[in-house]
Amino acid sequence: MTVRSAWLLPGGTAPGQTREDTRLAPVGTMTPAGELTTRQGIIPGGNPFAATGAGAMSLQVGIGRAAVQGTLAQGAYPVAVDAPEVVTFADGSAQFARIDTVCLRVYDGLFDTSGQTLARIEVVPGTASETPTAPALDPASLPLWDVRVPAGASAGVGGIDWSSALTDRRTYTVAVGGIVPRGALSDVGAYDGQYADVDGVLYRWSTAANQWTLYRPPAPAVEETTTGLTVTAGWALNSFRARRDGRAVSATVYVKRTGGALTANPNLEDVLLCTLPAGWRPPDDTEAIASDGWGSGAARVEADGQIYLRTWSPGMSIDTNANLRLTVGFIQ
Structure with a gap:
């Protein structure tokens, strides 16, 4: 048989x-x-x-x-x-x-x-x-x-x-309870919460909507921190805040110059400002925006978390007691 x-x-x-x-x-x-x-x-x-x-x-x-x-x-x-x-x-x-x-x-x-x-x-x-x-x-x-x-x-x-x-x-x-392979969106689901694999994409049957809906996994919890940043001598920390949403990380660093004035002639290079805490660092070197409220420049954020001033408007200076804000974003 x-x-x-x-x-x-x-x-x-x-x-x-x-x-x-x-x-x-x-x-x-x-x-x-x-x-x-x-x-x-x-x-x-x-x-x-x-x-x-x-x-x-x-x-x-x-x-x-x-x-x-x-x-x-x-x-x-x-x-x-x-x-x-x-x-x-x-x-x-x-x-x-x-x-x-x-x-x-x-x-x-x-x-x-x-x-x-x-x-x-x-x-x-x-x-x-x-x-x-x-x-x-x-x-x-x-x-x-x-x-x-x-x-x-x-x-x-x-x-x-x-x-x-x-x-x-x-x-x-x-x-x-199993996932139906090679399903079709024209098929009618059997019960609320049934799953189907349609051309490699996961769908969930919604009884209320009477249709398959694209499955979206729960969004990971948004993480934030305001601690762990270390500043270099000649700088004082006003505030620090970092936020992680999934793999996207953004951070704002607000520091004050406590050392002598820094003058761009024509650029500021290798001026170490601070170091991001572990777990909040980019996978590769990336760029950041730096501003004292009057002029704008750029900073380099290295994979080890160290942030350096990279360029500044020629002739501009960062005087003692001047505040400097940096913003950076990257994908981990």
Whole structure:
């Protein structure tokens, strides 16, 4: 047996559900879609139900596991395909192309008119049309691949071009609380707080908004400090404040000149003002704005936290008792 389903066959033991059926079928994977329904889909892991051309008009569908939802009364069927299955397509129509759907189908004679009790991979043919669309599927059918069958396609004239004929219809499901991989924003979420990975971006289902909303992690707490700065001889600290919001750090240093006057001739270079506290320093050397209220200059903030006056307006001076304010911002 290559297509197995648990909780489908009657009898309990042979000819009903075997131990292998129970071990292989994903009986614990249930993401609710309603009070008594389950989100149907493929169980992630590897490349389940992969499709590869097996002949001019034949397709091989690989192994995999899935949960297939029937009607409300039926419930969900756990299914496992433990060996590749090959399906064959009818020749194309003479005039128009059509789209056939390869699906995982569960037949349950207690709920449908098939008279069968089995699961299988099958082809549901579409209607040839100038603008073909995929066919509608019966309950308890999980679409896997759409195949475009060109007009006139047959084994005798080259068949189906498998490099361009396939459209991936596989959807995924996980256990409740898990993140659904490769979801789509058009899918309807099952419950408030459900998560889905859409093209590598995390979304959260909002029942109130009835839509998927981009997940934004909680913003880190804003940190502030007014201590830890050390000033160099010849300067006194008026005030210091630093703020970290995420990785963005900004700091304001307000100092007073207590030593002799400093004159720019033409620049002030290597005048060490102060040192930022550990944890509040840039990863690389950066620039800062410096001003005494009358003229503006620049300062250099080094990775070790030391701040140096770098330039000043030629001829300007920083007199004794003059105040100097510096502002700096960087990403840690």
